[in-house]
Structure formats: C-alpha cells, structure tokens
Amino acid sequence: MLDTLILAGQVVVPKSSGEALRGKEMNELSIIDNGAVGIKDGVIEFIGTAEEAAQLQAKETIEAEGKLLSPGLVDPHTHLVFGGSREHELALKQQGVPYLEILAQGGGIHSTVKATRETAEDDLYEKGMFHLNRCLTYGVTTMEAKSGYGLDKETELKQLRVAKQLNETHPIDLVSTFLGAHAIPENYKGRPDAFLEEMLSLLSLISKEGLAEFVDIFCETGVFTVEQSKVFLQKAKTAGFGVKIHADEIDPLGGTEMACEIGAVSADHLVGASKEGVRMLGESDTIAVLLPGTTFYLGKDHFAPARDMISSGAAVALSTDFNPGSSPTENLQFIMTLAALKLKMTPEEIWNSVTVNAAYAIGRGDVAGSLEIGRRADLVLWDVPNYKYIPYHYGVNHVNKVWKNGKLVVGKGDIHAN
C-alpha cells in the first residue's frame, strides 16, 4: 500500500547516469505523459503511467492530471546566511557605479560583512529560515549555502554553524561551502596572502566540526588573483575539501582555465570565460555553474557563453546566486527564463541544469535532481501544462505542491475566490 500516489500530466525524469550530463546529452530529457509517481515511507516506489498505476493501492491519491510533476529543484550556488541588506546600493547601480568600485569603496561585500558581524547567531538563523521557506515555496528542495560575510574566524564559523543548524532543522537539504576568501578585510588591506593563510588556518576546525564540504574563492580584479586562487584551492583540496571558484564574473582573468586545471568540482559565473576556458570545460569534469540572474542584476549585456560551453561538451548547471548584493532573489524559476532568453538554452537543457547537473555541482548527484525507484521523494507539482511552460511564463511562482522526503511541505491552499 503506497502512502501517496500522484496522478499527473507530464512527469519530468532527468537522466541519472552517475555523473553530470554534458554536451549533447544535456538536450535529452525523459518525459512521461499522463504520468504517475508512488511514494512509500518517504521514498519513490513507483514511476510510470497512470494506466500502469491503476492497480496500485494508496492511502492518498493526488489527482493532478494535466499538471507537471518534477524532481525537487536544486540551487547549487547561494550566499544564504547573511545579515542586513543592500537596497541602498541600487541607486549607485542606477548611476552606473560598477560593482567592483562599490566594493573598492568599502561597500558591497564589506557592507554585508559589517552587518553579518553585528548580527547574532540566532538572528542569522531566523533570517536563514525565512529565506529557506521562500526557496521551498519556489520548488527548491536541495541547495548550497556559502559563508563569506565574516572574513574573520569568529564570523565565518558563526555563518557555517548557522548553516549546519538550518540543515538540521529545515526540510531543504543544505550543502555548506566555506567562502572565507570572499574579499580582503580592512585589517588585511594590501596583505592578501597573509589573509588567505588566516582563512586556510580555519580548515582543520571546519573539517573537524563538519561545517563545510567545499571551499570557494572570489577570483576577481581587486580581490584574489588567479595564482593566489590556485594556491589557496590546491591547499583546500589537500585538506580534503571539494573546491569551487567564482571565476571570470566581471573581469576575464582566466579563472575558468585554472579551475579545469586543478580539477575544481565547479567553476561559477564564467561570464568572461575565454575560448580556451570554454574548450577546457568541454574536456574536464568541472561543472560550469551559470548565474544569469547576477549578470541581469548588474545590468550587463554580455552573458556567459552557455551555447559555446554546451557545444564544447561541457556540463552546465544554473543557480540564483542568491545574495544581498549582486543577485537578491530566491526565484530559480526566473533564472530558468533568463537561461532561455539570455543564455539561449533549450527547455531540456534548462531542466537538466536545475536538477541533475545542479545536484552533481554540490556532490548530491546520487540523491537529488532526478526520479528513481528507491530515491527519497523530493517532488514538485506545478500549475503548468508542460515542461516548456516555466521558462516561458516569467515572474510568477508556478508551484502547486512540494514534497520533501515524501512529506507534503508546500501545498496550494484552497483559494476562496469569494
């Protein structure tokens, strides 16, 4: 006897082959028309057509014929835990003040660092819960959370401990990344190497307390060079962490090439990736995590060369880059629209980029981002007729219901029209 049987319209089943989908594979997406998924004890027990499900018994049957059903979405790049906000910077952006100039003037990341240092751990936790609840209502069931707004031992650990607590208490599964190398704090101005050594000195404690699986660095003009980033990430790899990099976000420094060279799990942003960087992505296991929401929000015209990357054979994932400065949104569905309009990705590539490939980008490809018998039942029912509809109809939330580990965690309340 199943606990829940969902009778849907189309069911999206991204291919799960043990690694991220790349190149032409990204355009493959299995769809079951008039599909059904059965859940028992939090796990997927049946995937097939409604016809095949006809003889199954279930305590509860959700009759959602005509609605799309998919795996829970995965958001592989967020700066979830932070204090304060940066709406005051919008006026500067409107006046055309570049992101890196705001940062150099002590704003940007530094503004959030000040607010995060001043925010108590409990308050950071409550704020994180608020944002996670919103992510869940948008269909995200697994996501990454970076530190990086402390830039000192005490606050970096505070952020990571908050993320650990959130992972233990909120339905969304969180994967933590240490981004202590996010910017150079005032007290280390002009001494980047010394600051990086200070951040590296935290790795043993972070590892001992299980506070992060990945280490990341902001490789950018006025922050950390490609060489500094390479040395830092290689030391993090030696210490047993997976490594990621904010690369070629604004200036094309060549972080993409370096990421492929050292075997980073992912290289993120890549707006300025060179032809050589694109070629190397096609030949490496490094996943390109693209963040078109950031490019949009920074008012840039040039977006990451996703089509070239996919043509080169690379694996691409998508993310909100949720953070208070360069991409203040939890709406991964809007990112799907930007991927269609600005990255020229197909609906099939987009769906693979917010599910299976996003899961592999944060080391969760074996448990999230696809539908398989025996896997935990992380599912989203959408108020849309087919899988092409979400990128097409933008700026709204299409979620009808979300199940996490087979439990209904978001359900469209009955709308009492009168």
Ligand SMILES: O=C(O)CC1=NCN=C1
């Ligand atoms: O501005 C921020 O808070 C987040 C960010 N880090 C690197 N690029 C953007």
Ligand SMILES: [Zn+2]
């Ligand atoms: Zn970021």
